[in-house]
Amino acid sequence: MRTPKLLATVLAVAAAVGALAGCSAISSGTITDKHYRAAYQSSYWTTHCMSYDSEHNCTMSIPVERKQHHPDRWTFDLRAGDKDGWVEVSQATYDMYKIGDYYGDSAGGGRF
Template identity: 35%
Template sequence: MVPIRKMIAVLLIALVAMLASCSAIDRGTITSKSHEEARYIPVSYCTYRGGDGVCKSYGIRYDYYPPNWRFDIRNEKETGWAYVDEGTYDKYEVGDFYNGED
């Protein structure tokens, strides 16, 4: 049986490696492109009155998320992504090398 501390350490190392393997990077070959339109996301909230910590009423607000354009990229050292503006997104195709200077 594997000691619990050793198992937790292995899991933490695996988690850190997984998170580090895909992150924002600034240059590499474009492996895919994605775009999301602007959108509003409903978020529920609660209002408190009277200091008793009890929710008195619920409401919904709509948070705005602007459009975004993203390249998934890979270079010799890492795999990750880069968010770009619409002009840069239109300028490059999958398979092109993105140098992060646009």
């Protein structure tokens, strides 16, 4: 039963990291930098259990390659007073603003 518990733990940690990755202290402010990351694909290996014994322990497993697509990503680094943060935006929004512009609530911004 070790493999299902390990997989559940890995998935729980990945979900927590994913949830935290979208966090930023601020969502509006002066744009201090702009970043573009092109789409890419990553892969990793895991195992898949093919048979179990009477106590539900895996007795035979095979390696399985998993692939994940990561889409294009556009972000602004922001500064508001003494706080720094970042926000993910659409390509259209990215193209509309330049470094030094104000981005956010009073500029009709927010998260797109």
